[in-house]
Amino acid sequence: MSQGYFITGTDTDIGKTTVGCALLHAFAAQGNKVVGMKPIAAGSENGKWLDVEHLLVASNISVTRQQINPYAFDPPISPHLAAQQAGMEIDLTVIHHAYLELSSKADIVVVEGAGGFLVPINQQQTGADLAKLLNLPVILVVGMRLGCLSHALLTAQAIRAAGLTLAGWVANCDDPQMQVLEQNIASLEQRLDCSLVDILPFDKRIDAQENVKYLDVTKLNCYSIG
Template identity: 70%
Template sequence: MRQGYFVTGTDTGVGKTTISCALLRAFAAQGKKAVGMKPVVAGSENGRWHDVEQLIAASNINAAREYVNPYAFDPPVSPHIAARQAGVDIDLAVIQRAYQALSSQADIVIVEGAGGFLVPLNARQTGADLARALNLPVILVAGMRLGCLNHALLTAQAIHASGLPFAGWVANCIDPQMQVLEENIATLEQRLDGPLLGVVPFDLEMDVHIHESAGLLEL
């Protein structure tokens, strides 16, 4: 069965790309053809978009870059602002067609959103609208740091309000100095209506931690 997941985060910089790549490698280890997609990226470094490059490297099939990444902008700002500055309107129909092209090549497509779930993409639509347009279950990456409880719970509310399945969440420990980490994770386990797919220690390779988590996802 061909399938996909939409990976979102509690904020920007919480590890969506790293988790997406770990999921891609995990599904590949299960013998599936897996490809990553970053529909919209903003923020290049020396003409390279590292999120996109990492997803391509973690995929086990070759796919046209125009499908993997339909929209790329140089400034590290909100996508709707970057697009407006470039004189471009982000069109969800273009992204849908790219996703369908990838789906025809792969067993699973891991779609990484930009920023948080409700980040504006154009004058009318957000990341939530994109996830709905692709009709994908959502995986939430919670960046474990001070304030993450509110961010994770609000994002989960937005996911449920979208009508999409909440496939689960990953606790990504991005702050090595975070106090009462275990208690925060336990609080989210109690309050989030979705399985904890994995706890990722700070600054460690994640493949070994995420392999078993991929088995929790319904494919």
């Protein structure tokens, strides 16, 4: 039976893809068939959506790009606005269908959300509605920077209010100048009431496979594959 995780973050450009790829490599190292999914990508570089490219490389089964990434938009703006500019509306049932196709082929599907948890997806729905539809345990990536405590706690509150399981969180140390970093991590460990599964150091040279050494997937709530 396929298992999956939904990755969200305290902001956009917070390290969700980095964490997603590390998870894929970690699960693949256990002998699992894995695939990453980026349902909505906004912001291309030279005609490529880099988050999608990285997830494709980290996956170890053959699937179509359309299955991994049903919606792709050029401007780096909120999904609902990008879709409006393209003259369309994002349909969550399309994403759900693609997810089911992936889950029929893989042991584990890692789904990366767009932006933060409550980012608008269309005129009525947000990223929370997508996570609820897929009904996956959520991994929260926290960018360790000034303001992260409130952002992380509010996001965790929204995840649980949606009726979803917060499977664990990752501290992404993306600000090398952050003061009292260790104390901030300890504060979140005390308050988030879920496992800290990874502390990613600030080092732009580290790739996803190297990040696996910081990751302990057995700490994830709902973890049952090994």
